[in-house]
Amino acid sequence: MHLALFIIFGVFCVAGALNLLLQRHPINSALSLIVVMSSLAVLYLLLGAEFLAAAQVIVYSGAIMVLFTFVIMLLNAGKEERTHGSRLAYIAGFPGAAALLGILTFVFLSRGGDFGQARLGEYIVTTSDLSRVLFRDLLLPFEVTSVLILIAILGAVALARKEH
C-alpha cells in the first residue's frame, strides 16, 4: 500500500514538474505546480510527517498557489515567447539539470545502503513536540524570520510605489 501510493504520487510529482517546465502558458505551469505541491504533501504524509503534509496543502497548494493563479489571471499573461536567451537556457540548462540528476541518482543508488533510516515522525508527532522544536530549539531562527518578512514588505512598498 505504502509503496503503491509512493509510486503513484511520485510519478504525479515528477510529471507535474516536467509539465511545469514544458508548458508555454503561465496558467498551465501554475496548475501543474499545484499538482506538484499536492503530491509532495502525500509523500510527506507517507514519510510520517503529518503536520508538514497538512501545512503543505494549506500553505502551498492553498494560499500561495491561489495567489499565483490570481496574479497570472489579473495580469492576463499570454504565452511566453522564445527568445535567444531562453533557447540558450535549453542548450545549457538541460544538460546541466541532467548532470545534477545523474550525480544524485548515482549517489543514491550506489551508496543507498549507507543512509540509514529516516526518523522523521518518530520524534515530532504531537503539537507539543512540534512546538518544542519551533519555540524552543529553533526559537531564534523563528523570530529572525520576522525580520525577513519585514524587509520583504518594506521592499515591496519601496519598489511598487508610484513615482511622483
Next chain:
Amino acid sequence: MNDALRILPEIVLVIAGVVLMLADAMMAKQSSRKPLGWLAVVGALAALAASLWQYELPPGTAYFGVVQTDAFSVFFHVLIACIVLVSLLITIDAVKDSTEGLGELFALMLFGAVGMMFMSGATELLLVFVALEISSISTYIMAGFRRKSAKSPESALKYFLLGSFATAFFLYGIALIFGATGTTRIEAIAAAVGAGNTPALIYVGLAMIIIGLGFKVSAAPFHVWTPDVYEGAPSPVVALMSTGPKAAAFAVLLRIAYGAFPLLHTHWVPALWWLAVLSMTIGNLGALRQRNVKRMLAYSSIAHAGYLLVAFTALSAEGIAAASFYAVSYAAMNVGIFAVISHAGEYDDRLTLIDDYRGLAYRSPLLGGAMAFFLISLIGIPFTGGFFGKFYVFAAALHSGLVWLTIIGLINSGIAAYYYLRVVTAVYSRPAEASPVMAVPRPSMPLLLALFLTAAATLVLGIVPTGVLARARQAAQTYPAFSQTAGTPLSER
C-alpha cells in the same frame, strides 16, 4: 537575559530600523528624509559599540546553541557594523532631499546588517539560511532603488533571479546534509562526520553549499551577475553590497568548511583551490577589458574574492587569520573608492566610463587623491592595507605548501596593477579641451567623514597592522582543529 546579550548588536540594529520606519511614517509628506540617515548612523554606531563590547563576553552559545559569540563572530560583527556605518555616510552624501524612498533605503541597510551579523555568528544552518536571505533580499531591493534609470531595475531583477537560484542550491545542500547526518547544527554535523561513516550524500550536500556561497561571494565561475549588478545599482549601495554581504558569506563559508567539515578537507580544499584560481584569473582578465569604472571594480571584486579563497585553501589558523584580515582591508579600500565614485558620479551615476574620470584630480584634488590612494591600495602597494592583506594571504598559502597557487596569485596581482593604474593615470591627466567640464559637487561633511574613516583604516592597516591582525589571530583560535598548525606567529617570520 544572558542570551539576549549575545545577540545585542543585532537587537540594537532591529530596534534602530523599526524606529526609523516609524519616524519615516510620522514625518510630513513633503519633508526631506535625509535626517533619517543620521538616525540610522546613530543606530549603526550603537551596534558597533555593542559589537566591541561583546569582546568582553566569554565565548559561548545562546538560544539553545543556535548562535555563538566567539572572537570570530565578534570580529565580523565589528567589521559589518563599520561597513554599514560608512555606507550610511556615503548614502547621506549621495542622495538629494527629493530622492524617493530614502527612509526605506536607510532601514533596509540596517536590516541587511542584521542578516549579515547573524550569518557570522550562526551555528545552526537554518539560522544561516534565514540570515543569508535577510542579507540577500535587502541587497536585491537596494540594487533596484534608482528606478528612473532602466539599468537599476534590470540589475535588481538579475541579481534577484540568480541569487534565488544560488539560495536554492544552498538550501538543497542543507537538506541533503540533514538527510545524511540527521542534524543541522554545525558541531553535531562535525561529530557525525567524525563518527566515520560518511555517506556520499554529505559530499553532494557540501558541494551544493559551496556553490551557493560561491554565488554570494561572486567567485568564478558563479560570478556572471556581478558586473551587471554593480553597474546598475546606486553607488552607495554597491559600497555596502560589495563588502558587507561578501564578508558575511565568507564567514559562513569558513564556519561551515572549518567548523562542520574539517575532516573532509581533502575533498573541499581542491574545490576551493580551483575556485580561487578561476576567480583571480577571470576577475583580472575581465577587468582588463572594461571601460566602465563600476564594471571594472566588479571584476576586481571577483579577483579579490579569489585572493580571499587562497587563504581558505591554506587550511591553517594562519590562513583563517589572513582571510579575516583581508576581508577588513578589502572592505576599507573598496568602500572608500565607492565613496569617491558615488560623490563624483552622484546618485544618478553621471560618470560611468574611465574617460569620464579624466582630470578628476584637477577638478577636485581631494577626490582625485583619495581615488588614486584607494586604487594603489587595491593593487597592493606597501604602506596600504591592500599590501598587508595580500602579504598575509600569500604567506599563509606558501607556509601550507601551496606554491603554485601563490605563483598564480602573484601573476594575477601583476595583471591587476595594469588596469588600476590606467584609472590612476586617467584621474591625474589633464582633461581634453573638447570634453565638457563636469562640475564635481563640493564634498559634504558626511563624505569627508567617510573618506577620512576609510583612508585612515587603509593607512593604519598598511603601517601598523598588528592590532587588527591580533584580533584576526584570536578569531582563528575559534577553530581548534587547525590552531595546532599555527606555528610561529606571522610577525616573527
